[in-house]
Amino acid sequence: MRQTKKKKSGVILIVLVVAILAAIAGIAWYLYNKNNAQEEAAGHYIEQKVEKIKYTDIAKAKAGDTVAFGKYDDEKIAWKVLEKKDNELILLSDHCIAKHAYHDKNKAVTWENCTLRKWLNDTFYQKALSQSRYPVT
Numbered sequence: 001m002r003q004t005k006k007k008k009s010g011v012i013l014i015v016l017v018v019a020i021l022a023a024i025a026g027i028a029w030y031l032y033n034k035n036n037a038q039e040e041a042a043g044h045y046i047e048q049k050v051e052k053i054k055y056t057d058i059a060k061a062k063a064g065d066t067v068a069f070g071k072y073d074d075e076k077i078a079w080k081v082l083e084k085k086d087n088e089l090i091l092l093s094d095h096c097i098a099k100h101a102y103h104d105k106n107k108a109v110t111w112e113n114c115t116l117r118k119w120l121n122d123t124f125y126q127k128a129l130s131q132s133r134y135p136v137t
Helices: 002-041 115-128 130-134
Strands: 067-071 074-085 087-095
Touching: 067 087, 067 115
Parallel strands: none
Antiparallel strands: 067 074, 074 087
């Protein structure tokens, strides 16, 4: 009878240890996946190859060319020329320069009143475009 009790106690102990280890593994898996899901939810990430960009002089640029115009975080900003009309260029950056929400509050707002427009016209304009280029923009 004593051997039966010892066997039962040993089996119960093993079952408890396995259950505790399974619970710890489950909690660790949950926390790991929760953190990864939060990082992925923050935005989509695209791996970009580092490539040497061939810039065209902005004065000679035509549609389809890439020009360097201004700097952001000490990096030249590469712009694709979408259209050239007389002496005016319509430019679009190929890369994400900065990440900002359309508006800082969760409410309906027009482009005229959104905080992204204010940031672009104030902070970005002052920080990214050099003083010598202001008359050009």
